[in-house]
Amino acid sequence: MNNTVLQTNMLLPIDQIAKKLSLLPAEYEPIGVYGAKLKLDLLDNPAFPVRGKLIVVTATTPTTSGEGKTVVSIGLAQGLERIGCKSILTSREPSLGPVFGMKGGAAGGGLSQVEPSQKINLHFHGDFHAITAAHNLLAAMIDSHLFFGNALDLDPDQITWPRALDMNDRALRHVTVSVGSKGDGANRQTGFVITAASEIMAIMALASSRADLRHRIDSIVVGPSRKGLPVTAADLGATGAMLALLDDAIKPNLVQTTEGTPALVHTGPFGNIAHGTSSILAHKMGVRLAEYVVNECGFAADLGAEKYFDIVMRSSGIQPAATVLVVTAQSLRAQGEGKLVAGFANLAHHIKTLRAYGVPLVVAINRFPSDTPEDLEMIATECSLHGVPCALVEAFTKGGDGAAELAHKVVSAIGINPAPEIQPVYGLEDALDVKILKVAIQVYGADGVVISAAAREKLERYAAWGFGKLPVCIAKTQYSLTDDPKRMGAPTGWTLNINDVSLSAGAGFVVAVSGNMMLMPGLPSHPRAMSIDVDDDGNIVGV
Known part of the structure; x- marks a missing residue:
């Protein structure tokens, strides 16, 4: 008997984990023996202040x-x-x-x-699959809208909504869609991001209710029209169907640790x-x-x-x-x-x-x-x-x-110190470039920031669209305080380079890209997939 089987035999049924939290059976939905989804009604239950x-x-x-x-x-x-x-x-x-x-x-x-x-x-419990499906439904509706006349006059060359897949697959970073079609969107250049990098994932993580999730999905900007105005998921009529795909995924998953x-x-x-x-x-x-x-x-x-x-x-x-x-x-x-x-x-x-x-x-x-x-x-x-x-x-x-x-x-x-006064790095009233600068100096230890002309133009566009008060989410390497993964320690006398920005209006932040950030990773030469298998008893090994 392997370690996986031993650990499984020691797990408590999920109803016992729920009892530890004083949850009644009506407040959760069991999924198998060891998992459950918690109902959102719990947040309005006075029994749980x-x-x-x-x-x-x-x-x-x-x-x-x-x-x-x-x-x-x-x-x-x-x-x-x-x-x-x-x-x-x-x-x-x-x-x-x-x-x-x-x-x-x-x-x-x-x-x-x-x-x-x-x-x-x-x-x-299938949450990643649901998020991937909702993301790709919106992508499909964009290309369908282009095919059937493009009534919103969406600019095909500036569409920012990619497709998603929860797998490392570098071959999908850059793809051409609608090959051989005619009219708007024909032979359009796009690509895939890994599901964890999808704006839908960020939206799901930041949503506080179903109503908030609806508002956030409505607000997704897929790109500008030819007149330079933002086109949203709500404009495309995609929100309801996306919500249907995410209806179970929005519920938090209850499981347990090794010790229950x-x-x-x-x-x-x-x-x-x-x-x-x-x-x-x-x-x-x-x-x-x-x-x-x-x-x-x-x-x-x-x-x-x-x-x-x-x-x-x-x-x-x-x-x-x-x-x-x-x-x-x-x-x-x-x-x-x-x-x-x-x-x-x-x-x-x-x-x-x-x-x-x-x-x-x-x-x-x-x-x-x-x-x-x-x-x-x-x-x-x-x-x-x-x-x-x-x-x-x-x-x-x-x-x-x-x-x-x-x-x-x-x-x-x-x-x-039971009631600390928390001080964020910047105020939401600060300009977007000032927010980036404050994070770079206070958190990364940089002397300053250089923002490319193309990135600065986008920041100005987002501010003009009314998104200037959003927080910023800086995408950079995790292996260094700087934007260079090979620079170790706590360097001084360096400058953060921002080469691109993107708008995640549904999630509620502006992404600033520093360095060579891949939204779709690739597999290494000897991936862990090569050591994963299933034995004759149906036990997964090697994960």
Whole structure:
């Protein structure tokens, strides 16, 4: 019997997980034995008032293999229960691209996983498929509208709505559609993005209700007309059908961790090209169902955490009570180009960035098997020099027990400062280019920003259309504070280059692209797909 079967046999039926949250059978819809969808009526139920504290989990600049941020998040949720606190995890759904590509699954590992991990890493409850279908329905309606006369006078050369697929497939980055047709849209150049980069994914993650989802989909701008006016999904009459495809996907998914701690796993926007955290609906439910909500944000503090404070918090209204910064010896050594101490500049930068928001901070030192006691002690000493509490985390091998010290220190930090005054990086009244500049200087450590002429022209157009007060979502590499993935540490004396911008009107932000960002990744030469299989008993192995 393999490890997957052993873990499955230890899982609790989903009705027992629901009972832990005081949910009645009418308040959720079981999907199989170990999963459920929570009904949105819960948000209006007076039996579930807001009572919980939200904890944001972020990290220092990661390596390509990741630093175990998901493991620490799950471990912390389990650790909080070990010390007598009622907790819940909110995390993103994995994308099939990384599962079959380089990074692998995103359900945690060892004794800190969300379960059933194989199902969650693959098709789960079908949310990604629904989002992909809704995205491509709009794309199909655009080309159909062009074919049948283009009554909206949409400019075919400036259509910005691509197609989507939840798989790494570089061959689809640039495609030609309507080959051989006549009239508007014939031989039109477009492409595919991975589903996690779809605006529909971002919209689903930021929607606070079905009515809000409708408004956001209505607002999607697919491109300008020949007169330079925005054309929307509402103009194309696509909203109702897209909502029908998303009707189940909007409901947060209830599952459990390895130790039976409740978990809401919902939506999966990427952390470098989108805002990188689970759904607002999951957060809103979490703070009603538990004392502490552990919420993971994508990649490092310059990406996921910044976007939480400047984008997500403004939409949800939920201010974090604390932030956990995950650090590993391998990440610091990578940022120090082989030297641990040289990597401390990266740690110091992220500490400074998070402190600027005004939220209590605790560092989680995630222990890897290759770490030496000397390395771990040096990191702890560095945290002490910055006046930041830290805890060694061994959640992968010890589960909740391995994160109990972290749980104690997070609860203590919240108790010392129970009502922090959160300070976003910029005001919504700031001009779009000023918002980009403030993030570059305060969060990335740049001296300034250079915005290409084409990108600046688009910013001016978006402001003229009435979108100048939206927050900005900067798409850049996760492997460096700069826009160069090979530049390590905490560089100074550099300039952020913005070569393109795009409007995500439905999601409610403007995307600024820095560096060579791929919205459709490619598979590596030896993808993880080559090691995934199914045994004769039907058990999936290798994920």
